[in-house]
Amino acid sequence: MDFSAKHDADLSEMGLKVRAAPLAEAFKDRLPLARELQDINEHFGVEIAQTVFASALERLPSYGPFIKRVRSFDLKKYSAQNAASNFEVTIIESQLPLSGRKWGDHAEEWRAWARGLGFKTDVISTLPTNDIWENAALISSHLLSNPHPRRILITLGQGAAEVRSLLTRRLGVRG
Structure with missing residues (x-):
């Protein structure tokens, strides 16, 4: 699977989530360290690094419920x-x-x-x-x-x- 967000890749939120999912699995119960995000950024691009970080935030009990509530808000x-x-x-x-x-x-x-x-x-x-x-x-x-x-x-x-x-x-x- 190509994790890279560079070139002609799908940069939609869903496309990034699909490519970042295998990397995000490593951070099920914690946030990535700064050096881990730097490594992901260097190897796979800033979009994948941001998506991995956002996925880790969504999984944490201190942030996840709030993020889900904001995303579900219907103006x-x-x-x-x-x-x-x-x-x-x-x-x-x-x-x-x-x-x-x-x-x-x-x-x-x-x-x-x-x-x-x-x-x-x-x-x-x-x-x-x-x-x-x-x-x-x-x-x-x-x-x-x-x-x-x-x-x-x-x-x-x-x-x-x-x-x-x-x-x-x-x-x-x-x-």
């Missing part, structure tokens, strides 16, 4: 969709380092998810050839020229560093 039963329409989810293009995925390929999937929940959406395009400060400037420029009173920013990987840089350097936010 359609509540008026949260009406409230969601007052917010904008802004996705910042990025990628996880060494993931094998293209820059920003998560944006449309996340955008569809947010729209399905009733949110307005926007995407901020950044460039993989830019450094953190250049992309932080792109993010800042986009936010200033497209204001929204209730905005939720989401990103991953380098995008998180770019947002943190924007908040600390340009806006003086600490923490």
Whole structure:
């Protein structure tokens, strides 16, 4: 069985769970150690390492019930969709380092998810050839020229560093 998440592999949650299952079996009653996750990441990729870690969390009595409860929550039963329409989810293009995925390929999937929940959406395009400060400037420029009173920013990987840089350097936010 090919455990690798790299190249043209199925990167859906279910596809990753299927490939990570044999590795996750080693952590039935404990979390993997940092060095174990590093080894998994080096050999099989960051997606498999994250999936193994998430599977281990789900099996632990201190986390599992909460995770199952959150996953089973059905927004359609509540008026949260009406409230969601007052917010904008802004996705910042990025990628996880060494993931094998293209820059920003998560944006449309996340955008569809947010729209399905009733949110307005926007995407901020950044460039993989830019450094953190250049992309932080792109993010800042986009936010200033497209204001929204209730905005939720989401990103991953380098995008998180770019947002943190924007908040600390340009806006003086600490923490």
